[in-house]
Amino acid sequence: MSPRHHLHESTLVSYAAGALSAPLSVVAGVHLEHCAQCRQRLREAEAIGSALMEQTQPVRIESRQADLRNAMLAQLDQRGEVALPSSRSVVARPQPGADPDLLPASLHPYFGHSMRSLPWRWMAPGVHCIRAQEMPSLIMLKIAPGKSLPMHSHGRSELTQILQGSYNDALGLFTPGDMADLDEDIEHQPVTAPGVPCICVSALDAPLVFSGWLARKIQRFVKL
Template sequence: MMPAHHLDPATVVAYAAGALSEAMAVVVATHLAGCDHCRAQVRDAERIGGVLVEQQQPDAAGAARRDQLRAQMIERLDESPAIPAQAAPAPAPTVADPDSLPAPLHTYFGRSFGTLKWRWMAPGVHCIRSRVVSGGQLFMLRIAPGKSMPLHSHGRSELTQVLRGAYNDVLGHFGPGDVADLDSEVTHQPVTAVGLPCICVAALDAPLRFPGWFARRLQPLVGL
């Protein structure tokens, strides 16, 4: 099933250009592993990016032209329709290991859900931080069903890819395969759905912002 929530076109362009932090690029790669639509957008961005390379003049006119082309690229990606299911040949049937983590996460967290070593963060909330990522914060969260997270916004960007379970917030319902691509303008309060714990991988370029005094007091302890 195609994910319902995709990468922002600006994120696609930045990923294709190699301009994302390592943490952000890992979450993008995890989403791309299961999303035909966003993989096609990355391919488009890489093709159009060749034009940008040719416009690397040092003068002001060249810089303006680059900005114009980049804006046109983002607009084109933003307006492109979802890829119909029949556009790509169906892959050969395979039996996926339900315990296996997506391949882009292996270097940072290991190969399987069963070997993850969770650390308690709060009642019903557990976390694992990657210690090998060189740029940004990369971590996994496991949140119990029906748990309401603190209301928060973002210092810069946040990318969250749902691996198992689901949550709901002002932006909608996010299930397995969906990615939340958020900037500093978004304030939200995820609430995990009933049923399975929600397991996701997330990246931050800057600490979260909490309007509540209690969450702000706890922030130095949890480090997000």
């Protein structure tokens, strides 16, 4: 799994600072499990933040803790693990040939371990979903192959990590491991590829903004 679409710099900085909402942090954590490039960029963001703190104020316990966390990240990387700052938990990095049925470790507290055991619920023709009980804005979606979703933009931020299958939109092709890091300036219409369903995990800071009147009518029922 070699991602081509990554977390935006501003998202990584917010993640490092603990400023992302909990649902967005979970989805960002899923991407960081699979993306060595973004893990390195996260370490750089944390290092820059620590340096700026040292320049603007006396050294405090928090800055020393950040230095220790960076050192721990480097050590865990050498052992094939990564520490996720948002939860301060350690998860195993996916290994080549890993069971495709196994969900990313960041999702285990919310959706369990197995893809096959997910209790999908019907949302719309060709679209099924699951909401995390603890975080209603953290959702998993299973979209049938060749399905065109309604054109929409975003009230604020959206993070979507592709787990299986793929889709195309104005931003390109998104395949397993890719992250769609979107804001209110992006309008798109995802179309899933033929073959297998597209399974992804998403988090929203605000409801979607649909262009069509029918989608807007349905929105209050599907709560997206």
